Amino acid sequence: MRVFELAKKLEIPNKELIELIEMEGIEVQNHFSVLNDEQVKIVTQAATGEAPEWTEDKVSAPETVAEEPAAPEEEAVVAKEADSPAEPEAEAGPEQEPEPEEEKAPSNQIEVFENITIKELAGHLDVKPNVLIASLMKTGIFASITQSIDKKIAKKLAEEHGFTVLTEKPKPKPPPPPPAPEKPAAEESKADAPVKTVEKKKKTKKAKKPKAKKGEAKVAGSQTRPPVVTFMGHVDHGKTSLLDKIRKSNVVRGEAGGITQHIGAYTVDVNGQEITFLDTPGHAAFTSMRSRGADLTDIVVIVVSADEGFKPQTEEAIKHALAADVTLMVAVNKIDLPNANVDRVYTDMQKAELTPEEWGGEIVAVPVSAETGEGLDTLLEMILLQAEILELEAEPSVKAAGYVIESQLEKGMGATASVLVTEGTLKAGDVVLCGETYGKMKALISPNGGRVKEAPPSHAVKLMGLGDVPSPGERFEVVANEKEARARSEEAKAENRMKELQGPERGASLDDLFAQAGLDDVEELAVLLKCDVKGSLEAIVQSLEEIKSEKVRLKFVNKGIGPINENDVLMASASNAIIIGFNVAKENAGVKAAKRDGVEIRLYDIIYELIDEVRAAMLGLLQPVQHEKVVATAEIRAMFKLRKKGNVAGCIVTNGRIRANARARVLRGKDIIYQGAISTLKRFQDEVKEVGNGQECGIKLQNFDNFEVGDVVEVYVTEDKAQAL
Secondary structure (H helix, E strand, O other): OOOHHHHHHHHHOHHHHHHHHOOOOOOOOOOOOHHHHHHHHHHHHHHOOOOOOHHHHOOHHHHHHHHHOOOOHHHHHHHHHHHHHHHHHHOOOOOOHHHHHHOOOOOEEEEOOOOEEHHHHHHHHHOHHHHHHHHHHHHOOOOOOOOOOOOHHHHHHHOOOOOOEOOOOOOOOOOOOOOOOOOOHHHHHHHHHHHHHHHHHHHHHHHHHHHHHHHHHOOOEEEEEOOEEEEEEEOOOOOHHHHHHHOOOOOOOHHHOOOOOEEEEEEEEEEEEEEEEEOOOOOOOOOOOHHHHHOOEEEEEEEOOOOOOHHHHHHHHHHHHHHHOOEEEEEEEEOOOOOOOOHHHHHHHHHOOOEHHHHOEEEEEEOOOOOOOOOOOHHHHHHHHHHHOOEEEEHHHHOOOOOOEEEEEOOOOOOEEEEEEEEEEEEEEEEEEEEEEEEEEEEEEEOOOOOOOOOOOOOOOEEOOOOOOOOOOOEEEEEEOHHHHHHHHHHHHHHHHHHHHOOOOOOOOHHHHHHHHHOOOHHHHHHHHEEEHHHHHHHHHHHHHHOOOOOEEEEEEEEEEEEEEOOHHHHHHHHHEEEEEEOEEEEHHHHHHHHHHOOOOEEEEOOHHHHHHHHHHHHHOOOOEEEEEEEEEEEEEEEEEEEEEEEEEEEEEEEEEEEEOOOOEEEEEEEEEEEEEEEEEEEEOOOOOEEOOOOOEEEEOOEEEEEEOOOEEEEEEEEEEOOOO
């Protein structure tokens, strides 16, 4: 029986039961640890003072023994006085028995005669394996729990924990004489049993108090609800593939580039118990969407590929989960691959201070394969166990409320919103208020596409009937009637307009920063952005605004969802903007208008391709910077006067090759006294096109002949260099 199951039967909080178990000298790791029948009996008797009903046949003997000495108080006192003098007599025979124990090895001394695994050493030192793994990591050694270490390393670890290590076997000592059995001692131990039970009862009463408090805090009529689980992790570690295997669908084929582009919610049945999964995208650009998914979930499963280990997005996902203060699990995927290494993932977990349960920690990690299905049953079982520990409950009879997961405009359906119900039961025909928008629900559509009459807590449905598209993450609630919804909607609109007039609460946008800096000569890239859903729109805008530049300003002339239409083209034409579409189509009227007005439309279905091309477009707006490159130098050694053509400098080339008609400057010390072009280049009496290093030559410059011996002629070329943002 697992610890949490026993805690549930005894109605004791898991933490307090674990403390009681450890007081009884039984070692457990966490509430998932398994107790055998004997341990269950010991713990139950310690907690309640009586044997467990579910193992009554195994523990009936102690109850009978406990009833035999039951007598009036005076008889119990006499019995105790009669037994007390027998105690030293029982020990008088084996008087030397305690002495061999004193001669045994000290409690802080262990024997290691050969290489030993970390798990075995941890057992000898009475510490958790992850403590030793952490100590080794500080020295640059990354080892798994089953890895063997050298005796020298083991000795060093033992000394750090106050132990000494014997590497040679000590000579055997003769065994002590066996003690003579004494019946009074056995009877005495039985007589003492009731006294011990009474003491344990006192501890248990304290342990039950928090349980009673927790019960008092629960809402009357609350019921157990399904857990909401989010799969998070790196972009290609198999989150969606695992969900496909679980819900037996095929989302991957419908996703461009194999990357989930939106948040979806699915409720699956696992042997009569339900689990709701939130499928969050894995690409870094969807940070805000993933963060919102973590806030809506009870359990986060970090999916890590067994052949790659942790990636930056894995660590990012962990941060979101920890910030949301939710239960964390790890699914080690792709164990079917030949280069899979589960211990490598466990080592990465250890580095991130998420020690797996198998290494003595508290994080449940399950090796799985989305390809073969191996380990999925165990993963689902662990999720349900975690949910049982969390004691997730909700009140289904109150007015429904929850949050928008995704929203969009759909042809023939109008504004729709995928929502997760967090409390109450949402029903078709309810009036729903969501921020500024509201409406009477025409229909509730399940994730499978069928219509349902209601959605209880922890279930996701698509709403039909809202007047406008709400924002993802917006809270919705059921109100009494449309009159109340309309009034509250107007209040929300007024509040939002006031906030807009007061300015944004968050940090300034790129436009604000440029205005503050007073940069009048900044280039501008105007963009009209259309996306299929608001979640994608939010993520793309955030990613594009993160492109930092002091030279190019990105301006959104409009941002919206739905197909690209003629009005979009007219607005882009008036603003000299390009149109960018993500997972949307072009209406025929829009295509004709774009061709007529010369408006560029670019369509994308992979987000990082969109971001890369916008960055390239911003760079294209910048004029290249002219960069001078010195290709040759020459030192003036003599002056030659020509009658009609002025002075010619007699030079020797000290570096590079000088070409005729090249650009040149004359340096006198550190000062530039001339900058222009070479008009004539001679080698002896002949004009030449080029003079190489170490050769003598005559140089005549345009409109300059004021040479002096010792001047330096520097020849250079001008190159165009692209600017950085």
